[in-house]
Amino acid sequence: MLASLKNVNSNARDGRLAILLVMIMLSSPMLSLIPAVSASGITQYAVQRDPAYISIGDLDCDGDNDIAAASSMGHFISVLYNDGNGGFKDRQDVFISNNDSHRAGFRDTADGVRIEIADVNGDGTNDLVYYQQNIRFVGGPHVPGNLTILWGDCQERVHKWDSADPIMINDPYLSDMAVGDIDGDGDADIVMNVHDRGFTNNFLKIFRGPDPSQITAQQTLAVPLTNGQYTDVMLGHWGENVGGIGFPGDCVDLDIWLLRTPPYNPGVGYSQGHYDNMTVLEYDCILGQFPNPLDATAQGVHNFKLDAEHNFPLYGIDISDTDDDGEIDLIAAVDGITGNISYATKNGNSWNTQNYVELGDYLGASIAIADVNRDGNMDFFVPTEVTLTRVQDSSAQNQTFLLLDNLREINTVEIILANPSGTGYLSSLSFNVGRRPTMAVPGQLAGGEDSALEIAIGQSDRAYRFANSAMWLDTQGWAGAGDFLSVLSLDNEDMGITEVSIAPASYDPATGQARLGEGTR
Structure with missing residues (x-):
């Protein structure tokens, strides 16, 4: 049996996602009957180690969106x-280690796990x-950890941008961050939501622009993990009255959406229960604050469940406003x-849950919601990791195992x-x-x-542990070897038809060969 330990550099939540795996050798190959699309192309771009998190936005003021990549357990972004x-092809690395020398070693690892363009x-x-x-x-x-802002300058490349003084995060273990x-x-x-070294408390931290370093622009809400761990942080309008008159504190704002686990105790781990607990905190524009979720008398705190029909963790979640009315009306996980x-x-x-x-x-690594083909409907994007196989026998009845079949040199993103x-x-x-x-x-x-969106894909090394404590490091040779991010190019011809065949061109970093099959645009 094998236990899946997601890269320890990704998030604190990844450490809790250990699941029993069983290696089963199959004597015959299995055929996956999945629709595919032509006229697509995939390009890989080398970056620093483990670009597990990426962001898209215009960084040189030319009207074209650029890509920024974090680097888990690295020294750069x-x-x-x-x-x-x-x-x-034009890449610029920015050295972010606390050691100013480019000879900085392992002890000076910055572990830049999040990056956002805003x-x-x-x-x-x-x-x-x-x-x-x-x-x-x-x-x-x-x-401690460091939250840093590089101030944008249209006339300079990003490594020459002025840096704000780093904001010290004394409880440095990040669960998630949203901007x-x-x-x-x-x-x-x-x-951002962080937790302490003893893994006893959530610390929900808010830093408001234009100067997040000002104490008056900051707020911290401490929530013990005995109330559950906040694994995902998202921003979106709940739907409260914002007509400009009526209730004090109403305004056109973004509220905090949190996914919460069952209660956690360092001595015994997670309690039995569901991982589908949602908490929404409404922003009060008059006070400039969010309510404390532990205050039973606080207004603007909403708790509800996604009604999962199991006790497994949710491996990714996203929210969306599907009809542009300013209110979140879709949650996918x-x-x-x-x-x-x-x-x-x-x-x-x-x-309306349980859809x-x-x-x-496949085991999905995360999920994103966007309208890829510009038809006015929101679609789902899911990078995949290991293979799911269901086995039925007289003693165990129905069980699901995580297998290694899908851990190939080339993995997939599923677009729904x-x-x-x-x-x-x-x-x-x-x-x-x-x-x-x-x-x-x-x-x-x-x-x-009006053209179809492109998709930028981050990647990371993985570590898997057998039940007998033997460990397999899935690093393609060594940590950081051959790391890259991918850009999947589509067009409206790809996504406008629903029954086509997929044959993208892709580069296999293990062999150095291209896998051909790009269609005619």
Whole structure:
């Protein structure tokens, strides 16, 4: 048996996602009948180690979206500049280690786990926000994390941008981070959830622009893990009255959406229960604060469940406003190890839950929601990791095992299109995108505003442990070897038809050979 330990550098939540795996050798190959699309192309771009998190935005003021990549357990972050045609050969690394010397060693690892492109100071130019978790050693001194902003400058490359003084994060272990304009003032704000070294408390931290370093622009909410761990942080409007008159504190704002686990105790671990608990905290524009979720008398705290029909963790979640009315009305999640995506739609003041679309025999690494083919309907993007296989016998009855079949040199991103002719979703379209994808970020990287979105895909090394404590490091030779991010190019011909064949061109970093099959545009 094998236990899956997601890369320890990804998030604190990854450490809790250990699941029993069983290696089963199959005597015959299995055929996966998954629709595929032509006229697509995948390009890999070398970056620093483990670009597990990426962000898209214009960094040189030329009107084209560029890509910024974090680097888990690395010393740098990377920026790939768009050449105007969707190519990203121009790369700029930024050294972020606390040791100023480029000879910095392992002990000086920055562990830059998050990066976001946003206009924090409201000057009309995008800035770069990154969080370096740093590393600590048993018996060594405590090392805080650093939240840093590089102020955008249209005339300079990113490594020459001025840096704000880093904000020290004393409880450095990051669960998740989101950036958006919370209060509608034109300045991007930062929300992050971290926990302490003893893994006893959540610390929900809010830093508001234009100067997040000011104490008056900060708020911290401490929530013990005995109330559950916040694994995912998202921003979106709940739907409270914002008419400009009536209730004090109402405004056009972004509220905090949190996914919460069952209670956790360091001595015994997670309690029995569901991992589908949602908490929404409404922003109060008068006070400039979010309510404390532990205050039973606080207004603007909403708790509800996604009604998962199992006790597995949700391996990714996203929210979306599908009808552009300013209110979140769709929640989608990787539904544990069921091989499904579960989604909930808002109906008045309640949520219609337990809706499912089949992902296939894959464990999804994350999920993103966007309208890829510009048909007005939101679609799902799911990078895949290991294979799910269901086994039935007289003693165990139905069990699901995680196998290694899907841990190939080239893994897939599954794109699940909304049904253009009715409700629900179509069968997933499978794209070869690279090894060990962690997240898929849709964005306009080439073509006009009405063309299909491109998808940038991050990746990371993995570590797996057998039940007998033997360990397999899935690093393709050594940590950071052959690391790259991928850009999947589509067009409206790809995504406008639902029954086509996929044959993308892809580069296999293990063999150095291209896998041909790009269709005619």
